[in-house]
Amino acid sequence: MSEKEVKNLEAIFEARIARDEKIEPKDWMPEKYRQTHIRQISQHAHSEIVGMLPEGNWITRAPSLRRKAALLAKVQDEAGHGLYLYSATETLGISREELFDQLHSGKAKYSSIFNYPTITWADIGAIGWLVDGAAIINQVALCTTSFGPYARAMVRICKEESFHQRQGYEIMLTLCNGTPEQKAMAQDALNRWWWPSLMMFGPRDADSPHTEQSMKWKLKRKTNDELRQQFVDQTVPQADILGITVPDPDLKFNAETGHYDFGEIDWDEFWQVVKGHGPCNKERMEARVGAWERGSWVREAAMAYAEKQAKKKVAKAS
Amino acid sequence: MKKDWPLWEVFVRSKNGLEHRHFGSLHAADAEMALENARDVYTRRNEGVSIWVVESKYITASNPADNGEFFEPAQDKIYRHPTFYDLPDEVKHM
Amino acid sequence: MKDQDLYNYILGIADNSLILGQRLGELCGHGPNLETDIALTNIALDLFGQTRSYYQYAAKIAGDGRTEDDIAMLRNERDYKNVLLVEQPNTHFGHVIARQFLFDVYHLQLMNALQHSEDEMLVAIARKGVKEVSYHKRFSGDWLKRLGDGTDESKQKIQEAIDHFWPYTDELFDMSDSDKKMAEQGIGVDLTALKDEYYKQISEVLEEATLTIPDNPYSKRGGKQGIHTEHMGYILTELQYMQRTYPNMTW
Ligand SMILES: [Fe+2]
Ligand SMILES: [Fe+2]
Ligand SMILES: [Fe+2]
Numbered sequence: 001m002s003e004k005e006v007k008n009l010e011a012i013f014e015a016r017i018a019r020d021e022k023i024e025p026k027d028w029m030p031e032k033y034r035q036t037h038i039r040q041i042s043q044h045a046h047s048e049i050v051g052m053l054p055e056g057n058w059i060t061r062a063p064s065l066r067r068k069a070a071l072l073a074k075v076q077d078e079a080g081h082g083l084y085l086y087s088a089t090e091t092l093g094i095s096r097e098e099l100f101d102q103l104h105s106g107k108a109k110y111s112s113i114f115n116y117p118t119i120t121w122a123d124i125g126a127i128g129w130l131v132d133g134a135a136i137i138n139q140v141a142l143c144t145t146s147f148g149p150y151a152r153a154m155v156r157i158c159k160e161e162s163f164h165q166r167q168g169y170e171i172m173l174t175l176c177n178g179t180p181e182q183k184a185m186a187q188d189a190l191n192r193w194w195w196p197s198l199m200m201f202g203p204r205d206a207d208s209p210h211t212e213q214s215m216k217w218k219l220k221r222k223t224n225d226e227l228r229q230q231f232v233d234q235t236v237p238q239a240d241i242l243g244i245t246v247p248d249p250d251l252k253f254n255a256e257t258g259h260y261d262f263g264e265i266d267w268d269e270f271w272q273v274v275k276g277h278g279p280c281n282k283e284r285m286e287a288r289v290g291a292w293e294r295g296s297w298v299r300e301a302a303m304a305y306a307e308k309q310a311k312k313k314v315a316k317a318s
Numbered sequence: 319m320k321k322d323w324p325l326w327e328v329f330v331r332s333k334n335g336l337e338h339r340h341f342g343s344l345h346a347a348d349a350e351m352a353l354e355n356a357r358d359v360y361t362r363r364n365e366g367v368s369i370w371v372v373e374s375k376y377i378t379a380s381n382p383a384d385n386g387e388f389f390e391p392a393q394d395k396i397y398r399h400p401t402f403y404d405l406p407d408e409v410k411h412m
Numbered sequence: 413m414k415d416q417d418l419y420n421y422i423l424g425i426a427d428n429s430l431i432l433g434q435r436l437g438e439l440c441g442h443g444p445n446l447e448t449d450i451a452l453t454n455i456a457l458d459l460f461g462q463t464r465s466y467y468q469y470a471a472k473i474a475g476d477g478r479t480e481d482d483i484a485m486l487r488n489e490r491d492y493k494n495v496l497l498v499e500q501p502n503t504h505f506g507h508v509i510a511r512q513f514l515f516d517v518y519h520l521q522l523m524n525a526l527q528h529s530e531d532e533m534l535v536a537i538a539r540k541g542v543k544e545v546s547y548h549k550r551f552s553g554d555w556l557k558r559l560g561d562g563t564d565e566s567k568q569k570i571q572e573a574i575d576h577f578w579p580y581t582d583e584l585f586d587m588s589d590s591d592k593k594m595a596e597q598g599i600g601v602d603l604t605a606l607k608d609e610y611y612k613q614i615s616e617v618l619e620e621a622t623l624t625i626p627d628n629p630y631s632k633r634g635g636k637q638g639i640h641t642e643h644m645g646y647i648l649t650e651l652q653y654m655q656r657t658y659p660n661m662t663w
Binding site: 049052053056059060061062063064065066067068069072073075076079080082083086121171174175178179181182287290291292294295296297298299300301302303304305306308 | 434437438440441442443444445446447448449450453454456457460461463464467480481484485504505557558559561562563565566569647650651653654655658661662663
Binding site for chain 2: 024
């Protein structure tokens, strides 16, 4: 294909997206669109499955059978989300195993929030409330993204997510209506999870070089800072209902803008955790790699069995 | 040689009377496992009463590059649609 | 307590589901791949669902203000009545499958028989349980065959797991005093009557899986009497952690 032809195709492609047409896997797409989508969707998938670990940490210790079942179902949902997203990525011509390799080798990133430890039961409440809450804000925006398989996965995921945040908030509510000790546990969790939750929306717009392209492809419908603001605006009143305090002395409602002003994120911490220096980066990777390696003989056995069965079938038929 | 579990497409009938609809994909070593995995992955919330699975490699898909010759010729066959025919309002049940 | 035997009987069944569910809960997020992870979690969820019905019923019978959670989480180790089999660790995936299959076959027999109980509540729980456990058995049985007739490595691993758990199977059919009384009244199930069929079914699947049926050397038992393996204390440490650390609170 000549350069001119490619330019022409690109123009048609961009026009389709501008008209809100969906792009499907077999459609022609610019190589950069494909690569960007592989990177972003798989990053999202990795986040879902690494995200199982901090919460999975509390399944055996959940304080009641009702909470245990809900948490188990929630963590399982995250596995499902990972699965849907890996499948969406696979339509772009890369296998799940290759994507796992990228995760395990450290080449691929996942959401840094999961590199923080869950040290009390209240952390499970805080994650559902804040982390799933932040994720939902990102994900709702993605339900109308341009790449069909990604958008469809997001629609299914958003439907399933709705119970996650409620589950977390209910845990927090119960703690805050409980004994002083329980309420202190809830406050402590908010103190530790608030800032990392704000970091989930990524660097400031000024430091986010891909934003313009991503907006064009509808991979982003709002900028990082817009989404972060939306999160703060919706979450602060929820903290008020709980009767616990957001750990930000600069936080106050701005009647003029109709939004909450809030303090500066510790960007050094943000970048350090991204680079692998968070409290649990190593543990999370060891858990993922370990599970994959320990499972290798199992996956092989299933394939060997399937082949034997298929041969038997053929032998019977002939 | 290490072989990975192949990819399968999952179709679910949400309730009797409806057609099977494409729900998504998954990995499985064989058809039996694909069915079970589909049950566990795609019907956790009571979404289905029947499941089909087919290994993805057996699906033949039309090529978007052929969309012109494949689909556009049908666009001007307006006489296939009931609104093409003018009937007086008095005619009922038609 | 008026119905002490019924109460004991229910705990005998419930504790098996609870402790096995607890073991499966440890695996969530650590399975050989996503699909298997999701499947095993479904089994755990079924088991915890069953335990809630049982403990709620037990709490009603006890009638002393204790809740399902008090009963599930605040007993001493000697008062847990689960069989030793279900408390054994997830050493590797072969152990998970072997333990599951050896339990599922029994569990399905029990659920089937319990549908004919004189106790309406137990009938209702069993009717739901039959469907769930049928699927568990199908899942674990299929995997047993895959591992047995898969690679040399998987065959060796699953055979080792079956051999390891075999001595724990006989206890499934032990009858405690409460079990006996409940069976006499038509409420409970006569477990001894299930035994032959159990080993017949297990042997058939093992054969199909090209595995060797172990010859039973000596049985390990005690769980039903509250005498557990050394693993149990650690399971309870996690299960009871919150309830013990923060007594008398609502979660
Ligand atoms: Fe998530
Ligand atoms: Fe999710
Ligand atoms: Fe979630």
